[in-house]
Amino acid sequence: MQKCPTCGGDLFTEILDGKFFLTCKVCEFSKLKNCLKVNQIYAFFSVNKDDDIEGIAAFVDRGIVIPLIAADKSRLEELKLIAHDMAKKEGMALKLVKFTNREEMEVIGSDGR
């Protein structure tokens, strides 16, 4: 949970007039919450040595397949460590690729159905 820069209290998310605010219940500090939009995707591709075919690299954690895809720099740095580890252990090549072309294709749920 984020902390209030004024008093160190916990910041809570509140919605006012359709906008998200982070507010402190101790000192009444309030600021507009940054609503992060994903405008780039980072993906690690594994590359088959024989035919150069690429695929999204993934690892398995407790039975769940987790693709190496990130939308922000901090997650990217976490995945880089995993990618280096995978490349070393599996003796494979991994490519880091950034995509920046966004096209909203469909909205599922809420008003989009």
Ligand SMILES: [Zn+2]
């Ligand atoms: Zn405060």
